[in-house]
Amino acid sequence: MQLTFRWFGPDDPVSLAHIRQIPGLSGIVSALYDIPVGEPWPRERLAGLKSTIEAAGLRFAVVESIPVHEDIKLGWPTRDRLIDNYRASIRAMGEVGVPVLCYNFMPVFDWVRTDLERLLEDGSTALAHDDLALAEIDLSEGTAELPGWATAYSPAELRDLFVAYEDVGPDELWENLQYFLEQVIPEAEAAGVRLAIHPDDPPWPIFGLPRIITNGAALDRVIDLVDSPANGVTFCTGSLGALPSNDLPELARRLGARGRIHFAHCRNIRVTGERRFHETPHPTASGDVDMFEVLRALRDTGFNGPLRSDHGRMIWNEKGRPGYGLHDRALGTTYLNGLWEGLSREVRR
Numbered sequence: 402m403q404l405t406f407r408w409f410g411p412d413d414p415v416s417l418a419h420i421r422q423i424p425g426l427s428g429i430v431s432a433l434y435d436i437p438v439g440e441p442w443p444r445e446r447l448a449g450l451k452s453t454i455e456a457a458g459l460r461f462a463v464v465e466s467i468p469v470h471e472d473i474k475l476g477w478p479t480r481d482r483l484i485d486n487y488r489a490s491i492r493a494m495g496e497v498g499v500p501v502l503c504y505n506f507m508p509v510f511d512w513v514r515t516d517l518e519r520l521l522e523d524g525s526t527a528l529a530h531d532d533l534a535l536a537e538i539d540l541s542e543g544t545a546e547l548p549g550w551a552t553a554y555s556p557a558e559l560r561d562l563f564v565a566y567e568d569v570g571p572d573e574l575w576e577n578l579q580y581f582l583e584q585v586i587p588e589a590e591a592a593g594v595r596l597a598i599h600p601d602d603p604p605w606p607i608f609g610l611p612r613i614i615t616n617g618a619a620l621d622r623v624i625d626l627v628d629s630p631a632n633g634v635t636f637c638t639g640s641l642g643a644l645p646s647n648d649l650p651e652l653a654r655r656l657g658a659r660g661r662i663h664f665a666h667c668r669n670i671r672v673t674g675e676r677r678f679h680e681t682p683h684p685t686a687s688g689d690v691d692m693f694e695v696l697r698a699l700r701d702t703g704f705n706g707p708l709r710s711d712h713g714r715m716i717w718n719e720k721g722r723p724g725y726g727l728h729d730r731a732l733g734t735t736y737l738n739g740l741w742e743g744l745s746r747e748v749r750r
């Protein structure tokens with residue numbers, strides 16, 4: 402297992418120098434944030450980012466993520482050119498030597514929360530979601546009311562997208578994912594890059610838009626769409642864990658045994674009602690994810706890929722990107738490192 406940390410590039414308030422001081426950590430998860438969605442990523446830009454990371458004494462372990470253009474998810478004729486561009490980006494990753502690509506296939510919205518500053522009992526704040534609160538959000542004026550999405554879509558763009566998705570239900574979305582994977586996975590295999598689909602977050606349809614990567618059966622199905630070692634998953638405990646029917650240790654064991662967990666996100670959450678949860682500190686006792694059993698399943702199945710502490714709370718008056726401050730993610734990293742050391746020594750005894 403390689404401990405990694407997400408870094409949003411030179412504009413991130415968290416510096417690489419600070420990240421490097423987290424014990425046991427060796428890898429960075431990052432992306433080129435200024436390339437318009439659908440454009441190919443220039444190799445020299447990726448190489449530049451890699452040099453910046455290496456100059457700080459760290460490795461560029463994962464690209465998270467190269468966004469998949471909506472036309473690909475919608476299955477429009479324009480998708481072929483966009484998929485060609487995606488393949489070019491994967492090729493560039495291979496040439497530069499970044500081995501894992503985390504991506505998702507969620508229509509229109511990426512992760513969604515209804516509260517970015519839920520006050521927890523200990524005085525910290527965390528991201529929270531409640532589908533009842535989501536239902537109150539009016540998207541007719543764009544995404545202004547949606548926490549975390551202030552500038553993403555104009556009202557007109559959003560209206561057009563919702564109209565476009567009227568013709569795309571779960572079955573069509575699966576077909577479009579298959580079409581995409583059939584073209585990008587061979588490229589990834591040739592380039593030495595492993596793709597790792599991220600589960601939908603939260604793992605159910607929102608605003609009437611389909612969401613398909615929600616449980617273990619869906620992750621198995623993705624892997625079966627194109628049978629290649631390059632076609633794998635990001636095991637995100639926080640996303641999958643929002644559905645209590647997902648047995649995370651069992652899922653980790655099954656997918657791990659297939660050798661298709663290429664990246665792990667460790668985040669804990671507390672489910673407080675139907676489609677309602679908030680994020681918590683990483684330890685098992687803090688939420689509903691049995692982090693020890695998840696890590697044990699990963700250890701037992703020989704997981705040796707990158708793993709990172711996912712969203713953290715805001716603690717100690719830190720201000721920053723919601724979910725991505727330094728302090729609580731660093732605490733989470735050190736907790737995960739300790740669990741892993743315990744598990745590793747136990748097996749050697």
Ligand SMILES: [Mn+2]
Nearest residue numbers: 637640666711
């Ligand atoms: Mn995640």
